Structure formats: structure tokens, C-alpha cells
Amino acid sequence: MTKQLLVGTVAVGGGAPVSIQSMCNTKTDDVAATVAQIKALENAGCELIRVAIPDRAAAEAVDKIKEQISIPLIADIHFNYKFALECAERGIDAIRINPGNIGGAEKVKAVADICRQKRIPIRIGVNGGSLERELRAKYGGVTAEALVESALGHAALLNQFDFDDICISVKCSDVPLTIAAYRLLAERTEYPLHLGVTEAGTPSMGLVKSAMGIGGLLCMGIGDTIRVTLTADPVEEIYAAKKILRAAGLRHDGVNLIACPTCGRTRIDLIPLAEEVERRLDGCRKPITVAVMGCAVNGPGEAAAADIGIAGGDGEGLLFRKGEVLCKVPQERLVDALMEEIEKL
Template identity: 85%
Template sequence: MTKQLRVGNVLVGGGAPVSIQSMCNTDTRDVAATVAQIHRLEEAGCEIIRVAIPDEAAARSVDRIKEQISIPLVADIHFNYRYALECAQRGIDAIRINPGNIGGGEKVRAVAELCRQKGIPIRIGVNGGSLEKELRQKYNGVTAEALVESAMGHVALLNQFDFDDICISVKCSDVPLTMAAYRLLSERTDYPLHLGVTEAGTPSMGMVKSAIGIGGLLCLGIGDTIRVTLTADPVEEVYAAQKILRAAGLRTSGVNLIACPTCGRTRIDLIPIAEEVERRLKNCPKNITVAVMGCAVNGPGEASAADIGIAGGNGEGLLFRKGKILYKVPQEQLVDALMKEIELL
């Protein structure tokens, strides 16, 4: 089991539930826009949110953002240690930084000491695209061993100044490489791990890459907090993360939608019906299984474990609960009838 740290009011590691993160794509200096986006992310189910801190003005916005949100706020900082100090003074809940790229030992000491005094954890975020030149040369490119050596080198820098409240990530866009790096890292340390496949792409491809990489690691018992990176509205990252956690068996809240793939026996326009059911249930908090089936073969019997479901016929469909048929309705009334039954559960 990994060590446990606290990011604001969220526990990470040490057996705590795997938490969902995302990152704002607003200009952090625009407090109103950033807060509005965070509220949307909170509503979607985001539990920890990160913002970019590219300059001093962004760092000075931290306290104004913090006072208007309820989830923990993480500062994403590169190169300038003063931004980390400013954020720490203004109430940031965690800092994402690489100690090796913020300057000499005294700068690392200043950040480590202030974060230790204020109980602010640090995530060491190693990315394949920014791996140190000497490690690329040593390992003849980006490898799992190189990523892990980079991460542990940054850990040693913080440990040197008696700082141990650390989370680690070793992300790259190559899924097998990312998985190999996290597996190796999990064998070498018990710090909590932040999982992700970086630059995963648009929702269609990014979801597949993230489900394989993040979901695969979670199924191996590796990972304490996750971010699905998508070239999309950050809210989509949260929904994707929720789906991955449910598929990995780590979240039971929310609807588990099962649906048949359709075949030549299908006599109902099932695909748009399934899509409409999924859309309407997107924010449903009920811990239920809903089935959308195409015919009598894959109907009440095949989906008998579902709490509620529909099975198609010829222009009509059946409503069923736990395999027991309730009644029949015309196709155009099927989704509405299903929603009414779900409301009664």
C-alpha cells in the first residue's frame, strides 16, 4: 500500500478511493472564467483541479480562486520557484513541479521548507517529452527506466531537504511505455502515484488510450489518483475518468449501462435509442444497471441481472425489471417509459 497524503480535503494514497483530477484550460489570471470552469468541473464530479501558473500574475490569483471553490486547487509550475512560493503563501493545496528544473539547492530548499510548514504536498511530474537530456543519452531515448530514474532523482532532491509529502507521475503519450514506467515505479517506491497518459488526443482516441493505460494499471492495483487528458472540454475528462473507474470496478456510483451490439435479428432502431438513454443518464447518481437490448434473444433473459431494461421488437419494445417483463410500449415511447421506471427505483 502506498503512503497517504492530503490534498486539501481529499486523501490520496494509503487505501483512499482513487480520486479524479482535471486541469483548467482558462487563463488563470482571469479569475471569473477560471472559477466558472471549476464550478462546471465540480458539478461533473471532479475532485481535484489544477491550474497553470505561467507567471506571477497567475500565482497572485490563487487566493481569489480558492475562496470561491470547494475542491482542492493544485498549481502547475515550471522553472520559476518564486511562483511556487507565491502560491504556497496564497493557500494552494498542492504543487506540481519538478525540483530539478527550478534552479539550485537553495531554491529547492525554499520551496520544500515552505510547503512542509504549510502542509502542502508536491507532485513530481515527469513527462517523456521533457525528460532530461542526460537520461535520454544514457538510455538511448525515452524508456521506462529513464522516466523512473528521473522521478526518483527529483524525489532525492526533496528528501535532501527533509520533504517527504510527495506524489509522483511518469507520463508519456506511448501507452505501453507509460504502463511499463508506472509498473517499475510501483516496485521501487511507496509514494502515491498520479496516473495518466499524456497528450492522449481527441475524445475518440484519447479515451481508448486512457482506458487501456490508466484502466490497465488500476486493474493491477497501481494508482491513487488519475487524470484523463483529452483535447476537449475538461468536463469530458471527468466523465471519461468516471467511466474508467467504473470499468475497473473502483466506483459503484452512477449508472452501469449495458447494451447489445445489434445484429440481423434486431427489428428496432436500437443504436439511437441506446445513445439517447446514455445521454439522459449521464448525470444520474443512482447505483443501478440499465440494459438496452435489441431482441428477445438478448432481452430479459440475457440481461436478467439488470435493475431495469428495455428489449426491442418490431417497432415496439418491452420494459423489464430483473428479467421480469413489465409491459410493452411503442418504440417512440420506449425511452420515456424507461426513464419513468428509473425514477421509481
């Protein structure tokens, strides 16, 4: 089990539930826009939010943002250690840095000192694209071993200044490499791990890469907090993360919809039927499994574990619960009957 950190009020590691993160794409010093986006993300299910701190104006906006939001705020800082100090003074809940790119030992010590005094955790974020030149040369490129050596080297640097409230990420856009790096890191440290496949792309491919990388690691028992990175509205990252956690068996809030892929036995237009059920269940928080099946063969039998479900026929269908048929329903009433039964659960 990993060490547990507190990021504001959210526990990370040490057996705590895997938390969902995202990052604002607004200009941080545009407080109104940033707060609006954070609230939209929180409503979608985001539990930790990160903002970019590229300049002093962004750092000076931290306390103004904090006053108006409920979830913990993380500062993403590169190169200028003074921005980390400014954010710490203004109540930031955690800082994401790469200790190797903010200057010499005295600057790292200054950040470690203020974060220790104010109990602010630090995430060491190592990315394949920004791996140190000497490690690339040593390992012949970006490898799992190089990423892990970089991360643990940065952790050791913070340890020199009596700082140990550390979370680590070793992200790449290459899924197998990302998985290998996190597996190796999990063997060598007890720090909590922030999972992600960086630069995953647009939702169509980005969700696949993230499900493979993040979901695969979670199924191995690796990972304490996650961010799905998509070239899209950040709210889409939250929906994707929730789906990954549900698929990995780590979240049970909301509906688990299962549906058969259709075959030659299907006598009902199942695809729009399943899409309609999915649309009408959007926002339902009941921890239930709902089945939409194409025929009696794949209905109550194969979907017997579902809490409630429907199976198509020819002009009519079956409404069933836990494998037991409740009644036959005309095709045009199938979805309405299903929703009415879900309301009773």
C-alpha cells in the same frame, strides 16, 4: 498500499477512493474566468483542480481564486521556484513541480521547507518529452527505466531536505510505455501515483488511449488519482474519467448503461433507442445498471444482471428487471416505460 497524502480535504493514496483531476485552460490571472471554469468542472465531478503558474500575476491570483471555489487547488510550476513560494503563502493546496528544473539545491530546499511547514504536498511530474538528456543517453531514449530513475531521483532530492509528502507521475503519450513505467514505479515506491496518458489527443482517440493506459493500470491495482488529458473542453476530461472509473469497477455513482451491438435478429431501430436512453439518463446519479437490448435472445437472458432493461421486438418490446419480464410495451412507449420504472428504483 501507498502512502496517504491530504490535498486540501481530499485524501490521495492509502486506500482512499481514486480522485479525478483536471487542469484549467484559462489564464490564471483572469480570476473570473478561472473560477467559472473551476465551478463548471466541479459540477461535472472534478475533485482536484490544477492551474498554470507561468508568472507572478498568476501566483498572485491564487488566494483570490481559492476564496471562490470549494475543491482543492494545485499550482503547476516550472523553472521559477519563487512562484512556488508565493503560491504556498497564498494558500495553495498542492504544488506540481519537477525539482530538477527549478534551480540548484538551495532553491529546492526553499520550496521543500515552506511546503513542509504548511503541509503542502508536492507532485513530481516527469514527462517523456522532458526527460533529462543524460537519462536519455544512458538508456538510449525514453524508457520506463529512465522515467522511473528520473522520478525517484527527484524524490530523493526532496528527501534530502526532510520532505516526504510526495506524489509521482511518469506520463508519456505512448500507452505501452506509460503502463510499463507506472508498473515499474509501483514496484519501487510507496508514494501515491497520479495516472495519466499525456497529450492523448482529441476525445475520439484520447479517450481510447486513456482508457487503455489509465484503466489498465487501475485494473492492476495501480493508481491513486487520475487526469484524462484531452484536446477539448476540460469538462470532457471529467466525463471521460468518470467513465473509466466506472468501467474499472471503482465508481458506482451514476448509471452503467449496457447495450448490445445489434445483429440480424434485431427488429427494432436499436441505435437511436440506446442513444435516447443515454441522453435521458444523463445526470441520473442512481448506482444502477440499465440494459438496452435488441431482441429477446439478448434481452432478459444475457442482461439478467441489469437492474432494469428493455429488449426490442417487432413493433413492441419487453421491460424486464433482474432478468424477470415485467410486461410487454409498444415500441413507441419503450423508453418512457423504462424511465418510469427507473424512477421507482
